Amino acid sequence: MIYFFTLIAISSAFVIQDAPSSQIEVPLTGKALVEHINKVQSSWVAEYTEMSEFEKKSKVMDSRYANPSLVEDDSYVLRNQSISPSIPSTFDARTNWPKCNSIKMVRDQSNCGSCWAFGAAEVISDRICIQSNGKEQPVISAEDILTCCGKSCGDGCQGGQSLEAMKFWTTYGAVTGGGYKGDGCKPYSFAPCSNCVESKITPSCQSKCQSTYTATNYKGDKHYGTSAYRLDTSSNAVPVIQNEIYQHGPVEVAYTVYDDFYHYKSGVYHYVTGNDTGGHAVKIIGWGTEKGVDYWLVTNSWGTSWGNNGFFKIRRGTNECGIESNVVAGMAKVGNGSGEKSIGLVTGLMMLIVYYFA
Numbered sequence: 001m002i003y004f005f006t007l008i009a010i011s012s013a014f015v016i017q018d019a020p021s022s023q024i025e026v027p028l029t030g031k032a033l034v035e036h037i038n039k040v041q042s043s044w045v046a047e048y049t050e051m052s053e054f055e056k057k058s059k060v061m062d063s064r065y066a067n068p069s070l071v072e073d074d075s076y077v078l079r080n081q082s083i084s085p086s087i088p089s090t091f092d093a094r095t096n097w098p099k100c101n102s103i104k105m106v107r108d109q110s111n112c113g114s115c116w117a118f119g120a121a122e123v124i125s126d127r128i129c130i131q132s133n134g135k136e137q138p139v140i141s142a143e144d145i146l147t148c149c150g151k152s153c154g155d156g157c158q159g160g161q162s163l164e165a166m167k168f169w170t171t172y173g174a175v176t177g178g179g180y181k182g183d184g185c186k187p188y189s190f191a192p193c194s195n196c197v198e199s200k201i202t203p204s205c206q207s208k209c210q211s212t213y214t215a216t217n218y219k220g221d222k223h224y225g226t227s228a229y230r231l232d233t234s235s236n237a238v239p240v241i242q243n244e245i246y247q248h249g250p251v252e253v254a255y256t257v258y259d260d261f262y263h264y265k266s267g268v269y270h271y272v273t274g275n276d277t278g279g280h281a282v283k284i285i286g287w288g289t290e291k292g293v294d295y296w297l298v299t300n301s302w303g304t305s306w307g308n309n310g311f312f313k314i315r316r317g318t319n320e321c322g323i324e325s326n327v328v329a330g331m332a333k334v335g336n337g338s339g340e341k342s343i344g345l346v347t348g349l350m351m352l353i354v355y356y357f358a
Contacts, residue, residue: 253327
């Protein structure tokens with residue numbers, strides 16, 4: 001009898017030890033993750049992209065910046081929009097405004113979570129061109145917004161608020177500047193990640209243009225907005241966003257990035273598997289339907305080697321990864337919109353305070 005109970009106890013011990021191992025799910029990574037994505041769904045195609053954990057983290061910002069609840073000032077929320085009855089089923093801003101080269105551009109934020117500044121700079125560039133009917137085509141500097149907006153925008157390379165970037169543009173203006181070692185007043189200071197170093201330190205604000213830029217000085221190169229706002233997408237999000245793009249041009253959106261997104265190659269993305277790696281801000285330039293799935297057409301800021309030449313499609317109408325919850329834009333001051341803007345004493349003091357504590 002003693003032998004019998006001892007045998008049961010030993011057998012039970014082996015069952016208890018063995019059971020948990022069969023229930024533990026090891027997160028898929030690398031090529032195994034890509035194979036799983038392509039096996040379990042057909043909406044989009046994944047392709048293995050080799051990235052270090054640092055590089056993955058550096059391409060996104062702190063998750064809290066993708067949260068629309070951060071925007072506390074309701075006075076900047078655009079409500080009660082009149083929706084155009086002629087919104088098309090398919091739309092691409094690149095072909096709708098062919099004169100505007102900036103809409104076609106794909107930039108590279110490198111190893112800095114500056115997507116919020118890039119999204120803003122891209123939308124601002126596009127809208128200046130659209131509103132001026134192609135007469136003004138500045139490439140607005142993401143560097144200027146990233147480095148000079150200060151704490152009012154957020155934490156620089158750790159992330160920032162898209163709406164605050166737009167508000168910075170309306171108050172202090174933004175100068176021109178392209179990619180790394182590029183043209184304009186203040187080009188981007190981070191080398192593409194084929195040559196980047198493991199650092200996410202935000203550069204300091206420099207109120208001057210690069211020495212090779214002689215068109216004008218820093219203040220003279222400023223371009224200003226007349227308004228900055230967040231769309232009210234609490235109801236009827238899709239037509240509200242479509243109407244804004246159709247009437248005025250691309251918009252900036254923030255959403256959550258998961259492990260699977262890094263391997264996107266083509267098709268209409270939707271979340272399949274993986275952990276939340278952070279928030280991200282991008283530019284929506286259109287929409288359409290592919291294989292019966294409605295999508296948003298989006299410009300990323302990870303260079304042209306990622307995704308579909310730097311662009312991607314994401315499921316529309318389901319608030320995929322929160323992409324329809326935090327949508328911002330603004331209107332440009334064109335004609336006399338560039339050049340130094342006269343500001344009052346109070347505004348000037350506020351500007352100095354923001355820079356000092358940044």
